[in-house]
Amino acid sequence: MSYNILAQDLLDLHPYLYTYCPLELRDWGYRCSLLLQEIQKCQPDILCLQEVQENHYEQQLQPALSLMGYTCVFKRRTGPKPDGCATCYRGSRFVCAATTQLEYFRPETGLLDRHNVGVVLLLRPLVDQGARLTERGPPLCVANTHLLFSPRRGDVKLAQLAILLAEIDRVVKSCRSSGEHCNVVLCGDLNAVPDTPLCRLITAGSLFYRGLSRRLRPQRPEAHRVPPPAV
Structure with a gap:
């Protein structure tokens, strides 16, 4: 399961983007309750969240998810904004062999001047063998990220994605050097629709970018987010 859960601080900073949504439905307490109900209902083995506000993660999400049996890794964005990415997995299904927390802000590189981040985990599947859990099956690389929103800076998004893909490749x-096949799951909010060059790079494995506009074609407008259903 993968969700951009919309950090409350960002919602409050840009309320004009959500005027279509009744005020009471924008409240974090209401949204958090629905989100946790949805996770409990679906019970995903792996959960990737974006726009996770740090204090909400520490005070509400991580404690609740821990009670559900999840182990979580959170990476806050660099810079002043208090949200980031969280990747959670069921401790009864996986053990984490390696964790990488990626920062895309590289002050020495003019293009990489934004504070987005990513999380890459190497998980090993577990099977229940009576009284104990045993590792079995190929490892799984789970990558979670939130790329830059700006529709005018497709070049930045491509550079951020390249960093993430390089870490997955590593x-x-x-x-492979240990003789193991590794499956890959890539989740996140890429701020790009499926037919953009950004997504073609992921699906095709290559991209001829010479002559492309920095805009890399339209993306889904932020104002078109659909709130979770009322229950």
């Missing part, structure tokens, strides 16, 4: 090759 993890896969480290497994």
